[in-house]
Amino acid sequence: MSSIRYAILSLLAREPLSGYDIKQYMNNRLGPFWKVGSNQVYPELSKMEAEGLVQRQAVEQHSYRPARKVYEITAQGKSEIIDWTLAPANFELNLRDEFLLKTYNAWLVEPDNMISSFMEERKKHVEILETYQMKLAELTPTLDASNSKDPLNSTIFIIDFGLRHEQMYIEWCDQMIQKLKTE
Amino acid sequence: MSSIRYAILSLLAREPLSGYDIKQYMNNRLGPFWKVGSNQVYPELSKMEAEGLVQRQAVEQHSYRPARKVYEITAQGKSEIIDWTLAPANFELNLRDEFLLKTYNAWLVEPDNMISSFMEERKKHVEILETYQMKLAELTPTLDASNSKDPLNSTIFIIDFGLRHEQMYIEWCDQMIQKLKTE
């Protein structure tokens, strides 16, 4: 069920990267939508190299720093990630959100306190919505929308999802605040 | 960061339950929005009993079956779950969805194949949307919406979230299918 190797292959299919890059991309670039720790990335890369899914490029060496090992995807790796992409996703209902659990306990606390919580939560989601909007504005001009082979198009697909998710979250907060006010 | 004990307290604040009940509720009732295994529930309940957050009620015994141990929340447990509910949620960006990762690889495969994937995914979300709608229809009539102390109101809050989430997902699929068709 762990998809970390597929997440790594998904990034390497676009461009060669070091383990450090991969970690940064996953934790910062895309939302983050797939967080990992370095203890997951480095051993997994070694395994994948042994299995022939990735291979090392030239090593960039600065004497004072660990060598930067850049990996690129192999033909075998590319074929594996394409197969995985086409295979049906095994469905996971993934609403494990701490704030949702707190909402489930709304009846335990004063409505006014709950309203404050919703407003705080709303604020966080507005901020993230804005980062998505900036990313979108940044990518859209450089894009040929009619070219389905451009990875940027796929990037925009998932940013669009993030955007909709945040909008939905904000609207939900607004409606919950309304409901709590009229109680 | 693990909230399983708060999830357990959230359920016990509403009614006394056995470990088995708790597992069933979490895995089936609410979507599921917070899945657990029995290996997490039973040891955690023991710990919580030792800490005075929950206590055992009478044990229902059928000779042919393990005794059903029903737990109820203590005053200390209730105060703890109220405090936790009021404390600010630590934010987690939680878009780890296998299908999203596949979407990120859309550029690697034929648009027609990707369209099929989106239609399959859409179908799953329509089904879940329908179960939420049924739950909502089931609960709404028995409800006094003006009574903020009724746990059902809070239950509806999170079902409403699930509903919006599924609607958003379906709309996103529709738009992605549109985009892929015009490419």
Next chain:
DNA sequence: GCACCCATGTAAGTAGTTACATGATTGC
């Protein structure tokens, strides 16, 4: 001078999944 960045990696601990074990009852 202090914190953060780069860049590799390891270690230790927590959380979560899957499978197993018991064993009568209920429904197909």
Next chain:
DNA sequence: GCAATCATGTAACTACTTACATGGGTGC
């Protein structure tokens, strides 16, 4: 007869988080 439900729990495994270690460079 076979599978599922109830009800407890354990065992083995996988996945994830947090912290640590090195050590020069860069910005405040």
